[in-house]
Amino acid sequence: MQSSPTTFYIASAVGLGVAATAPLFISHGFLLYMLSLSVIGAIIATGLNITNGYLGILNLSVGGQVALGSYVCALTALADVPVPVAIVLAVTAGAALAFVTFLLFARLTGFFFGLATIAAAEVVRLMIRNLDTITHGMRGVRGYPPLAQSPAITYWLLLAALAAVLLLVSLLVHSSIGLRWRAIRENANKALSLGLPVRRLQLAGYTLAGAVMSFGGALLALLLQYIEPGIAGLNTLVQTVLMVALGGGGTILGPVIGALAITLIPEFLRVANELRLVIYGMTLIVVVLAVPGGVVGTFNRVMRTRRRLAAIRTTKGATGCPQ
Amino acid sequence: MFTLVAQAVISGLALGAIYALAASGLGIIFGLFGVINFAHTQNMMVAAVTAIAVTSLGVPLIAAIAIGIAVAALLGIATERLFIRPLLSHETAQIDTLFITLGLSIVIENGTLLLWGSEPRYFDSPLQGVIEIGGVVLSIDRLVTMVVTGIVFLTLHLLATRTRIGKAVLATAQNPDAARVIGIPVDKVRLLAFAVGCGLAGLGGILWGTIYSVSYLTGGTFLILSFVLVVMSGPGNITGILICSLLLGVTESVAGAFFDAKWQRLIVMLVFIVIIIRRPQGLGTGRFARTNI
Numbered sequence: 001m002q003s004s005p006t007t008f009y010i011a012s013a014v015g016l017g018v019a020a021t022a023p024l025f026i027s028h029g030f031l032l033y034m035l036s037l038s039v040i041g042a043i044i045a046t047g048l049n050i051t052n053g054y055l056g057i058l059n060l061s062v063g064g065q066v067a068l069g070s071y072v073c074a075l076t077a078l079a080d081v082p083v084p085v086a087i088v089l090a091v092t093a094g095a096a097l098a099f100v101t102f103l104l105f106a107r108l109t110g111f112f113f114g115l116a117t118i119a120a121a122e123v124v125r126l127m128i129r130n131l132d133t134i135t136h137g138m139r140g141v142r143g144y145p146p147l148a149q150s151p152a153i154t155y156w157l158l159l160a161a162l163a164a165v166l167l168l169v170s171l172l173v174h175s176s177i178g179l180r181w182r183a184i185r186e187n188a189n190k191a192l193s194l195g196l197p198v199r200r201l202q203l204a205g206y207t208l209a210g211a212v213m214s215f216g217g218a219l220l221a222l223l224l225q226y227i228e229p230g231i232a233g234l235n236t237l238v239q240t241v242l243m244v245a246l247g248g249g250g251t252i253l254g255p256v257i258g259a260l261a262i263t264l265i266p267e268f269l270r271v272a273n274e275l276r277l278v279i280y281g282m283t284l285i286v287v288v289l290a291v292p293g294g295v296v297g298t299f300n301r302v303m304r305t306r307r308r309l310a311a312i313r314t315t316k317g318a319t320g321c322p323q
Numbered sequence: 324m325f326t327l328v329a330q331a332v333i334s335g336l337a338l339g340a341i342y343a344l345a346a347s348g349l350g351i352i353f354g355l356f357g358v359i360n361f362a363h364t365q366n367m368m369v370a371a372v373t374a375i376a377v378t379s380l381g382v383p384l385i386a387a388i389a390i391g392i393a394v395a396a397l398l399g400i401a402t403e404r405l406f407i408r409p410l411l412s413h414e415t416a417q418i419d420t421l422f423i424t425l426g427l428s429i430v431i432e433n434g435t436l437l438l439w440g441s442e443p444r445y446f447d448s449p450l451q452g453v454i455e456i457g458g459v460v461l462s463i464d465r466l467v468t469m470v471v472t473g474i475v476f477l478t479l480h481l482l483a484t485r486t487r488i489g490k491a492v493l494a495t496a497q498n499p500d501a502a503r504v505i506g507i508p509v510d511k512v513r514l515l516a517f518a519v520g521c522g523l524a525g526l527g528g529i530l531w532g533t534i535y536s537v538s539y540l541t542g543g544t545f546l547i548l549s550f551v552l553v554v555m556s557g558p559g560n561i562t563g564i565l566i567c568s569l570l571l572g573v574t575e576s577v578a579g580a581f582f583d584a585k586w587q588r589l590i591v592m593l594v595f596i597v598i599i600i601r602r603p604q605g606l607g608t609g610r611f612a613r614t615n616i
Contacts, residue, residue, distance in 0.1 A: 058418055104600060111417035112599060115359075115550070119596050122547055126589040234543075238429055241422070277433040284426030288419050289409060 009170075012253070016163050023152035032151050033223075038263035039158040040220050043165050045243035045255030047212030052241075053249030054173060055205045056185030058114035061101060062240045064121030065210045067232035069094045069217025071128055071135060074227055077144040087218045094214020095207050097124070102206040106199060118237075125232035140228035147222040158219060162256070165212055170252050172208075181205055185250075238280055245287055329459045331580040332573055337465035337534065339572020340472035343565045344527030345545050346552035347476075348520030350564045353553055355496050355516050358407060358417050361424035364549055365431040365542035366521040367528025370395035372435060372537060374529050375444050384449065392525040399521025402427065403514055428542070435539040443536035468530045475526065476565060479519075492516050548588075551595040 026032050044066060051059035073090040077083055105116045128135050135141070148154045172178050180201055183191045192198045221227045239262055247258020266276045349363045374391030378384060406427060410419045453460045483489035495502045495512045503509050528541065552571065556563030575587050 104596070108599070111359075111421065114418065114421065115554075116596060116599055119547070119592055119599070123589065123592050123596070126592060130585050130589060234425070234429070238425060275433075275437060278430050278437065281426040281429030281433065285406065285423050285430070288423040288426070289406070 008252075012166070016159065020156060020159055023155055029151055032155055034264060034267050036151070036155050036158050036223055038260050039155070039162050040216050040223060041239070041243060041259035041263050042256040043162050043219065044213050044216035045240050045247070045259050046162075046165055046169055046252075047209045047216060048240050049244050049249055049251075049255045050169065050205050050209040050212065052244060053251070053254070054178065054181045054185065055202060056188075057202060057206060058110055059117055059206065059209060060114045060237055060241075061098070061117035061121045061210070062213060063232040063234065063236045064117075064124035065094050065098060065213035066217035066220065066236055066240075067121075067124055067128060067227075067229065068097055069214030070221035070227045070231055071141070071217075072214075073218035074141045074144050074221040075135065077222075078141065083145055083147065083222065087215070087222075090218035091211050091215045094217070095211035097214075098207045098210020099203070101210070102203050106203070121232055121237070125229050128232060129229040135229075138229065140226055141221075142226045144221075144225075146225060147219070154223065158223070161215070161219060165215070166252060166256070169212075173252065177201070177204075182250075235277060238284060242280055242284060242287070246283070326459050327580055328577065330461060331577045333461050333465050333469070335573030335576030336569060337468040337530075337572070338576055339569035340469050341527045341531050342545070342548060342552060342572055343476070343568035344472060344523045344530070346549040346556075346564045346568055347561050348522075348524040348527075349549045350553045350556065350561060351516050351520040351523075355492070355513050356407065356411070358411070358420040359424070359550070360402065360407070361421060361546070362402060362428035362431060362542075363424075363521070363524060364545040365428055366395040366398055366524040367531065367545060368435065368537060368539065368542035369398055369431065369528070370525030371528040371532035371541065372439060372444070372539075375446060375532060375537065376439075378447060384446075388526075388529050391529050392522050395525025395528070396518040396522040399518045400514060402521070403517040407517075408510075428546075432539055432542060439539060441539065443538040444532075445536050446533050448533045462534075464534045468534060471526075471530065475523070476561075479561075488512075488515070547595075548591065551591055554595060555598055 022035055023032060026035070044062070047065075048059060048062055051057040069090040072093045073083075073086045076089050077086040081089070101117065101120050105113055105120075108116055129137055132138070146154065147157055173181075180191070180196050183194070183196060184198055184201060188198055217231070220231075243258035243262050244255050245258070246261060247256065248254030262280070266279065345364055345367055348366070349360065352358070352360050352363065370391035372391075373394045374387040377387040377390050382390070402424070406423050407420055410416050410423065413419050448464065451464070453462050454466070455461075481489075483493060491502070491507045491512050492515070494505075494507060495509050495516075499509050502512075527545075528537070531537065531541070548571070552564055552567050556567050571591070578587055
């Protein structure tokens with residue numbers, strides 16, 4: 001997909017290196033906190049990008065997956081389970097939920113599938129809210145150990161996590177699996193007729209996406225040091241969808257850029273919390289209206305433009321026509 | 324014991340009536356347009372909020388209610404014209420409208436929070452008080468809700484089946500292209516139905532406001548339930564929606580009187596998931612069902 005993967009990896013490594021130096025310049029704790037938050041947002045958005053960007057599946061279960069990861073991590077850490085183990089448990093739980101959810105909804109198409117995933121997320125939220133002997137219900141969970149004592153180390157660990165996730169996704173996307181995923185996105189029926197195991201590939205992608213989102217949820221719990229059932233709500237969904245849509249679905253860096261933008265720009269504008277949500281809503285409206293093909297179309301359009309650019313670049317001749 | 328059950332049933336019927344008003348609006352829209360308006364239940368909140376705000380300015384209650392419903396209908400018209408109509412020609416129309424109305428819903432909800440604050444507000448309603456029927460004490464506001472909703476639905480039914488406009492709506496729902504061919508202004512008819520649907524929701528919100536209270540969150544609490552009711556009954560099956568709503572309301576109310584109510588929503592969600600898996604087209608095929616998809 002990239003005309004030069006090596007350049008991409010080098011550029012990314014440099015970018016990550018630069019990002020890692022942030023704590024050296026930023027003594028203001030709040031800004032570092034916001035950066036950490038956007039890194040987590042990038043992880044979650046990258047997870048969503050797997051299904052919505054690369055596979056073309058309308059996955060709206062973000063709230064449920066993130067909340068499950070958050071709660072499994074927080075509750076086990078609260079029970080004195082070591083933090084790394086808590087994170088692994090959270091990721092496993094997320095993968096299991098995604099696996100089961102997809103199997104349940106496998107026969108649904110597009111819009112109805114999306115509606116069903118929203119329902120699934122709502123089920124997660126209600127379960128968390130209702131099982132309050134385990135989850136502390138509406139009171140929320142606090143008092144569990146953080147990722148690290150110092151904000152700088154927390155930030156570096158989160159950056160490392162993001163790098164790992166991006167590496168994993170990048171390797172997958174550039175492999176034959178990624179090729180098949182994109183084939184399914186272009187035309188699932190054609191892919192099926194070509195002999196691709198479409199359902200299995202979708203299942204794999206959906207499960208991975210869920211696992212990554214739950215990973216982000218676990219890290220989110222550790223950073224925020226307080227979680228409540230509202231995490232599973234629509235706000236998480238809208239923010240993550242915006243991150244992917246604005247940054248560019250179907251690309252590796254898109255969700256990262258989107259996450260940075262969505263998390264940081266409102267801070268710089270000194271926007272109050274409620275107004276921020278209004279702006280997210282309006283942005284979503286504008287994106288759908290202004291971009292032909294709407295939110296889903298952005299993903300495809302980005303891909304088509306890059307493909308065209310790559311095609312032009314690989315031919316010799318100034319006219320851009322193949323010779 | 325009997326008193327408790329009777330009161331729970333009346334409460335439940337009133338609750339179901341409000342669910343029915345909210346859900347049938349959504350059902351009409353889904354039946355005619357084939358798309359989902361995620362911001363639909365915000366009409367309920369907007370109507371109630373407007374009515375309450377207007378009454379505090381001294382406007383008499385009846386006028387305030389009319390204004391509230393009108394505002395909801397206007398909001399509906401704006402939604403249809405600005406946010407839904409442009410998207411209907413997309414091939415991913417359903418998904419696009421989902422996202423855009425999701426965004427709209429967030430804007431309305433948080434916008435109301437900003438403008439109005441987070442405390443629940445109440446109506447200064449003359450419907451307070453109770454009456455006694457057969458030795459059972461029942462609250463007037465719930466009875467009024469039931470009666471009003473009953474009248475509204477009866478009127479709707481008569482309008483839909485006996486008037487030219489009503490039949491035009493039915494025709495458009497059954498087959499928009501054929502309706503166009505015989506000269507029905509499909510776009511205007513759809514717009515009218517959309518506005519009516521939003522007005523119904525507005526009425527539901529106001530009635531809710533007379534019994535309970537209204538806050539910026541009110542829209543969201545009805546949203547998923549309205550979806551469930553529409554999907555359960557089938558897109559245009561208004562009668563089915565009415566029946567399911569009443570059943571749901573009574574079940575919730577009676578269960579809440581005797582058991583812990585917090586599981587009710589979860590059970591509803593699970594039922595929704597089961598139904599949507601086995602029958603994405605809904606349980607019933609109503610008069611409004613889209614026949615050319």
